[in-house]
Amino acid sequence: MRRRDRHLRPASVERDLARLADGTLDPSERERVERLVAGSTELQARLREQRLAVAATRAVVHRERAPLTLHMRRPTLAARPRRRTPLFALGAIGTTSALVWTVAVLGGGQAGLTLAQAATLAARPATMSVSEPTDDAVTLPGLGVAGVPFPYWEDHFDWSATGARTDHVGGRNATTVFYRRRGESVAYTIVSGASLPSTVGGRTVVRAGTTLSIYPSIGGARVVTWLRRGHTCVLSGRGLPLQAMLKLAVWRSRGRIPF
Numbered sequence: 001m002r003r004r005d006r007h008l009r010p011a012s013v014e015r016d017l018a019r020l021a022d023g024t025l026d027p028s029e030r031e032r033v034e035r036l037v038a039g040s041t042e043l044q045a046r047l048r049e050q051r052l053a054v055a056a057t058r059a060v061v062h063r064e065r066a067p068l069t070l071h072m073r074r075p076t077l078a079a080r081p082r083r084r085t086p087l088f089a090l091g092a093i094g095t096t097s098a099l100v101w102t103v104a105v106l107g108g109g110q111a112g113l114t115l116a117q118a119a120t121l122a123a124r125p126a127t128m129s130v131s132e133p134t135d136d137a138v139t140l141p142g143l144g145v146a147g148v149p150f151p152y153w154e155d156h157f158d159w160s161a162t163g164a165r166t167d168h169v170g171g172r173n174a175t176t177v178f179y180r181r182r183g184e185s186v187a188y189t190i191v192s193g194a195s196l197p198s199t200v201g202g203r204t205v206v207r208a209g210t211t212l213s214i215y216p217s218i219g220g221a222r223v224v225t226w227l228r229r230g231h232t233c234v235l236s237g238r239g240l241p242l243q244a245m246l247k248l249a250v251w252r253s254r255g256r257i258p259f
Contacts, residue, residue, distance in 0.1 A: 017043065018125035021050035045183065049238075050125070113170025113191070115199045115225065115234070119218045121176050122187030122236040126163025130177065138253040143177060145190040148228050150177045151257055157248065159186065186237040186248070196225075196232045208250040210259065214242065224249050228259050 016033045019025035025033060037043045131141050139149035140161055153159035159179040167174045176189040202215045215223040221236045224245050235249050252259060 015125045017047050017050050021047060113172055115196045116218050118174060118189060118191050118196060118234050119223045119236050121167055121174055121189050124165060126178050127165040130161040130164055138256045143175060145173060145175050146192045146231055148190050148231055150188060151251060153179060184240060186235060189234040191232045195227055207246050210250045212246060212249055
């Protein structure tokens with residue numbers, strides 16, 4: 001018989017915690033949620049996680065915006081003619097630069113999506129529940145990206161899937177499944193389309209015939225990435241042993257999970 005997480009919280013509670021953490025919770029709901037958190041040590045821990053995630057996400061976005069802004073200013077200065085430029089022309093240049101900056105940061109084109117941005121999807125709250133698979137199943141029902149399913153880890157590793165979310169960023173579809181085990185959590189994101197380019201600070205290892213890239217810290221979380229059927233998989237976790245994350249990443253249930 002399948003085990004179920006007795007501490008599973010509805011997706012609506014996760015959303016309320018996320019909104020409380022980032023300051024977007026409606027004032028009329030704030031007192032109710034704070035009272036709920038005050039009466040539960042588990043929810044207090046979850047709120048701390050959400051606040052750390054919000055801070056990490058904002059730090060990553062800030063780091064990525066600065067180089068992009070500097071890069072966009074240089075050609076404007078270098079190309080500036082010696083004669084005086086009409087004010088309307090300067091306004092057009094500024095509008096174009098702002099538009100390019102917005103598209104790049106918000107993922108308006110496929111090239112705008114980076115590995116760091118994909119990893120920060122793990123900091124967003126779950127928006128839907130996860131169905132229990134049938135007996136002896138090794139993947140989660142109804143969840144996947146471009147035919148690539150998510151693993152069911154509870155029977156083998158005691159990691160239960162507690163929720164999921166889908167995002168459309170940079171012209172790509174990305175689905176994230178959140179897993180928990182005894183107060184620990186990991187997020188598994190699959191991004192559609194061609195593989196995301198690697199970023200600085202990583203190293204490569206090979207486990208069970210799969211090449212994995214390891215990043216000690218992206219937004220404060222350890223990140224492991226690899227390819228399944230040409231699509232990028234991103235596993236994010238905080239405070240978890242690296243070997244445990246690598247084991248989860250390459251688990252195939254003796255070939256029953258398609259890679």
